[in-house]
Amino acid sequence: MNHNDPDILGRLAERFPQGFTSVQAVDQPTLLTTRDQLVTMMQYLRDQEQYRLCLDVLVVDYLPDRPRFELVYHLYNPWKHARLRVKIRVGINEKVPSMTELWPGCNWPEREAFDLFGIQFEGHPNLRRIYLPDDWDGHPLRKDYPLTGTRVD
Amino acid sequence: MAIEKPELLGASEPDDTMIINLGPQHPSTHGVLRVRLQLDGERVVYAEPVIGYLHTGFEKSAENLTFQQCNTITDRLDYLAPMTNNLAYVLAVEKILKVEVPKRAQYIRVLFAELTRVASHLVWLGTHVMDLGAMSLFFYTMREREVILDLIEAASGVRMNPSYFRVGGLAYDLPDGFHEKVYAFIKDFPRWMKAYRHLFDGNPLINVRLKGIAILSQEDALGLSVTGPNLRATGLPLDLRKDEPYSSYDEFEFAVPVRTECDAYARFWVRVDEMYESMKIIEQAIDKIEPQGPYATSDRKISLPPREEIYGNMEALIHQFKLVTQGFPVPAGEVYHGIEGPRGEIGFYLVSDGGSKPYRWRARTPSFYNLQSLPLMCKGGLVADVITSIGSIDIMLGDVDK
Numbered sequence: 001m002n003h004n005d006p007d008i009l010g011r012l013a014e015r016f017p018q019g020f021t022s023v024q025a026v027d028q029p030t031l032l033t034t035r036d037q038l039v040t041m042m043q044y045l046r047d048q049e050q051y052r053l054c055l056d057v058l059v060v061d062y063l064p065d066r067p068r069f070e071l072v073y074h075l076y077n078p079w080k081h082a083r084l085r086v087k088i089r090v091g092i093n094e095k096v097p098s099m100t101e102l103w104p105g106c107n108w109p110e111r112e113a114f115d116l117f118g119i120q121f122e123g124h125p126n127l128r129r130i131y132l133p134d135d136w137d138g139h140p141l142r143k144d145y146p147l148t149g150t151r152v153d
Numbered sequence: 154m155a156i157e158k159p160e161l162l163g164a165s166e167p168d169d170t171m172i173i174n175l176g177p178q179h180p181s182t183h184g185v186l187r188v189r190l191q192l193d194g195e196r197v198v199y200a201e202p203v204i205g206y207l208h209t210g211f212e213k214s215a216e217n218l219t220f221q222q223c224n225t226i227t228d229r230l231d232y233l234a235p236m237t238n239n240l241a242y243v244l245a246v247e248k249i250l251k252v253e254v255p256k257r258a259q260y261i262r263v264l265f266a267e268l269t270r271v272a273s274h275l276v277w278l279g280t281h282v283m284d285l286g287a288m289s290l291f292f293y294t295m296r297e298r299e300v301i302l303d304l305i306e307a308a309s310g311v312r313m314n315p316s317y318f319r320v321g322g323l324a325y326d327l328p329d330g331f332h333e334k335v336y337a338f339i340k341d342f343p344r345w346m347k348a349y350r351h352l353f354d355g356n357p358l359i360n361v362r363l364k365g366i367a368i369l370s371q372e373d374a375l376g377l378s379v380t381g382p383n384l385r386a387t388g389l390p391l392d393l394r395k396d397e398p399y400s401s402y403d404e405f406e407f408a409v410p411v412r413t414e415c416d417a418y419a420r421f422w423v424r425v426d427e428m429y430e431s432m433k434i435i436e437q438a439i440d441k442i443e444p445q446g447p448y449a450t451s452d453r454k455i456s457l458p459p460r461e462e463i464y465g466n467m468e469a470l471i472h473q474f475k476l477v478t479q480g481f482p483v484p485a486g487e488v489y490h491g492i493e494g495p496r497g498e499i500g501f502y503l504v505s506d507g508g509s510k511p512y513r514w515r516a517r518t519p520s521f522y523n524l525q526s527l528p529l530m531c532k533g534g535l536v537a538d539v540i541t542s543i544g545s546i547d548i549m550l551g552d553v554d555k
Binding site for chain 1 (some may be wrong): 204205208210212213214217238248249373375376377378380389391396397450486487488489490491495498500502504512513515517519522524525554
């Protein structure tokens, strides 16, 4: 049972015409937007639509595709119990605006995305590796990073 | 409710402060958490959690395992509450596969999810009170937790990493005499809790060291993605068991404990009250579970056929072989499912490319997000209260570092 808002994509389409495309998903309303629209759209979702919890920020690596990465935000309205998924596509050396201004809780998941995928966030207060040592080479969750193996230098 | 925040001392120039490390090998950091403390005398200017000492790259490993095999990884995330991790994961896979699980299996899942919640809260209670200086409670709660681990062992064969829930149902049926063991546990539990409460009810140690300490307001908690008991201690009754019922939770009667003080004291009582509510669910669940009945879906493309069928049925043998060697294919697409774990919302986001291995396997582990609130809680407080804060967030380092 879920309480997802079925009209949210319609309301967003009125406010942001041509700002996004909706994506079919089995579990919750999903939309794919652009980097330029991201901050204004997130601001609107948090303040007007009351999506006050950003549950997760994560990255999916679709290796041969261009742009290569997909950044996924899971938003949650804690009063209506509605969920929403916002996605953008990011290329390998492109910068993404950080969401830490809107949700301070995006701090660590964005650092994790930087650590394990090498996504660069603009405006992040402390963009350093979080799990791996600072001198680690490469970003392990990328699809071209091997699962096992010995380094040969 | 307005609570005075501990005053920050005036002098906080870099020259006057000292930096010390708390952990990673410190018993009160509940694992391998390291906290970099900037201190001005006894006051904390800034506390920075440094994590990653237990990072094992679960998400990378999972991409090379089949969907059924990934279940074993979920056990190891939050190893004090493996069953709720299993539940979140199998529900996510079942959602994308659109599999119906028999009611009896759903009730058994609820029973074990609540048993692990009680077990996890017992460990938290013992260690948290030990951090505050009361040693003896730890021995009692660990002894009582052992009874729950015995129940888990009776059903799944192992104590710590059971992987008892499988996609499509359960790994095995309940053993003979299981109901009696649970009834005995239900009968003993109030007596234990009474004994514990003799130790901490009205204890000045609890009152003085928790009241008004480690304050996290509702505004900050929402902003920092804090969920679970930590959020409910700020007055927001957000509990996914009630709000988005999964696995037939809507058929159970229980209350959601909420407090409004926003401090460590509120978080303490939310968790203690939750144990009583979990026991109510356990009582109802064991009454609903029939001694005999289906424990997994009859869809042989997903769940393993029973042993006796394999020995006499060609098709069952083929299914067994296919499922064990290749796993089942999952339709292409993405899915997220979150449930209420003992520490907050534990959820799994899966991307499938149509094969039998996940293309992307992401765990939304609650402790990772909850721990972000530590700098805010500690700011301006005493060093001794840093320990209280860590204990009251109830972190699990396997969950933080994944």
